Amino acid sequence: MKKVGIITLFGYNNYGNRLQMYATQKVYKDLGFESEIIKYKQEITYKDPFIIRLKILVRYILFLRTNVVITFLKKLRIKNFKKHAKKYYSESKKYVDPLNIDATFHKSYAFLSVGSDQIWGWFNYNIADLIFLQFTPKEKRITFSPSFGSAIIAEKYSKIYAQGLEGFNNISVRESSGTTIIKEFTNKEATVLCDPTMCVSKADWLTFATSHKKKPTKKYILTYFLGEKSPKVVSLIAELSKEYEIIALNSFNAPKYYAITPSEWVDYINDASLFLTDSFHGVVFSTVLQTPFVVYSRVGGESMQTRISHILEKFNMENRFEISENTASLFIIDFLKTEEIIAIEKLKVYAFLEESIR
Known part of the structure; x- marks a missing residue:
């Protein structure tokens, strides 16, 4: 069986990232391919004087000493993710150096696939050879819903992106804003595809899900x-806590939930009476599993507005954004047309990929 190598954001700590990997592999399996996620690490090269590097090291050591619990929880999550990966994912045995990819590396694969997630984000500009699959012949390059993570690419990265994007015959992106970027840099028309996680049915996700012991x-x-x-969100949660138990995932203040596996994460969303989040994949899974949700702008971190707006518009759920009052409408969403929209989006994905691998 022919094999596809998958390039996406790689790590063992983000739920949405790991779940889109699982979904991507399932889609390629449906198309008759083996696949594996290509592991890679981005090494940080310090150009600072020795004294600056020493100060950074000292601050890091002090952080570890004063945040023992946080450090433990982070390591535990990574450990649990790696254990989970052995059961549910196929990953390359070795890590690839994205700055020094062997010229023969691509020969192990019939095709190389980039996406999904924010693999084309500006922060990856220094590993263009990897994220634009420039290490493999043009006819072996496939795009599967890669995201830029924002609506614009800074001028200083334009040459890198123009050159990289020109190397694809067919281009897909996850958000409609990405088509504008593609048009600007290549004058090509791109196809908007849904996130791979939407190509997995609710029934299949529930088979994948497992219940957390706690x-x-x-x-x-x-x-x-x-x-x-x-x-406003803090106030809303306080109000809701008078009637419901609040389960806070990804919070160091709720350590027993911090290191749950991706399968347990899916199960928690499925059984929730209401899901409050600032996560793109939080919205995706709420939609697929038909769990009432409210999504909020991210505070003190990377903006999610482009991605969130796209998916809310796709499912006509703009009214699920930034609700801050405790009313009955919090718990009521009309999911009547959700499955129909997902079915159409799924057909687009398979049609695009089948065309790309001909």
Whole structure:
């Protein structure tokens, strides 16, 4: 069976990232391909004088000493993710150096696929050879819903992106804003495809899901924030806590939930009475699993506005953005047309990929 090598953001700490990897592999399996996620690390090269590097090291050591619990929880999550990966994912045995990719590396694969997630984000400009698949012949390059993560690419990176994007025959992107970037740099038309996680049915996600040992038996409201919570959100959660148990994922203040596996993360969303989040994939899974949700702007972190706006518009759920009052409407969403929209988007994905691998 032919094999596809998958290039996406790589790590063992982000739920949405790991779940889109799983979904991407499932899609390629449906198309009759083996696949594996290509592991890579970005080494940080310091150009600072020795004294500056020493100060950075000292600050880091002090951080570890004063944040023992946080350090432990982060390591535990990585450990649990790696254990989970052995069961559910196929990954390359060795790590690739993105700055020094062997000229024969691509020969192990029939095709190389880039996406999904923010693999084309500006922060990856220094590994263009990897993210634009420039190490492999043009006819072996596939795009599967890569995201730029924003609506614009800074002028200082334009030459890198123009050269990289020109190397694809067919281009897909995850957000409609990405088509504008593609047009600007290549004058080509790009196809907007959904996130790979939407290509997996609710039934299949529930088969993948597992129940956390410490999951409550009574009704709960779930929160998952990658940034800080605004005062309005904090106030809303306090109000809701009078009637519901609050389960806070990704919070060091709730350590027993911090290191759950991706399968447990899916299960928590599925059984929640309400899900409050600032995460793109939080919205995706709420939609697929048909769990009432509210999504908020990210505070103190990378903006999610482009990605969030795109998916809310796609499903006509703009009214699920920034709700801050405790009303009955919090718990009511009309998911009537959700499955129909997802089915159409899924057909687009398979049609695009089948065309790309001919």
